Amino acid sequence: MIRNNLEDGKTILELGSGSVTSELCKYYKVYSIEHDVKYVGKYPGSTYIHAPLIGDWYDPAILKRELTFDYDFLFIDGPPTYARRIHMLEHLDLFKSVPMLADNCKVNHRPDTASIISDYYQLSLEFFKSSDWQGYKHFYALMLPKK
Ligand SMILES: C[S@@+](CC[C@H](N)C(=O)[O-])C[C@H]1O[C@@H](n2cnc3c(N)ncnc32)[C@H](O)[C@@H]1O
Numbered sequence: 202m203i204r205n206n207l208e209d210g211k212t213i214l215e216l217g218s219g220s221v222t223s224e225l226c227k228y229y230k231v232y233s234i235e236h237d238v239k240y241v242g243k244y245p246g247s248t249y250i251h252a253p254l255i256g257d258w259y260d261p262a263i264l265k266r267e268l269t270f271d272y273d274f275l276f277i278d279g280p281p282t283y284a285r286r287i288h289m290l291e292h293l294d295l296f297k298s299v300p301m302l303a304d305n306c307k308v309n310h311r312p313d314t315a316s317i318i319s320d321y322y323q324l325s326l327e328f329f330k331s332s333d334w335q336g337y338k339h340f341y342a343l344m345l346p347k348k
Pocket residue numbers: 215216217218219220221222235236237240278279280281
């Protein structure tokens with residue numbers, strides 16, 4: 202999905218690093234915000250920003266200090282668990298209005314974070330159904346500049 206919406210050589214900021222990080226690094230400059238020191242540097246190629254969790258979300262003081270560079274795309278895939286991830290809503294001022302992909306963002310019994318995020322950044326919103334490696338259904342939200 203990112204490959205279809207972002208030219209090679211552009212810069213991605215991702216929340217949460219994982220195996221997809223290595224894939225992205227083949228085509229893009231990647232910065233990964235990672236809370237767990239165990240995974241900092243695990244996927245070579247990315248520039249890691251270690252931001253431990255304070256409560257349920259990344260330490261906002263670290264993000265504010267570190268996010269001084271330009272990026273073209275935001276991939277929201279951390280911190281792990283839906284319950285934590287919704288706390289991005291309290292820190293929207295930390296991020297730029299760029300195209301975004303949010304994983305695991307719409308599950309019926311949880312607040313619809315993606316629509317709040319897309320409203321805040323004035324982006325259009327489209328959901329795509331997916332399923333993870335265990336077969337659990339979830340949704341990706343793709344947020345792009347409005348036409
Ligand atoms: C939900 S994962 C997804 C990260 C990435 N965007 C991807 O799709 O590969 C995010 C979190 O899982 C943890 N993680 C990273 N690699 C892992 C691994 N191999 N096994 C278990 N957890 C991992 C890290 O703490 C990371 O912040």
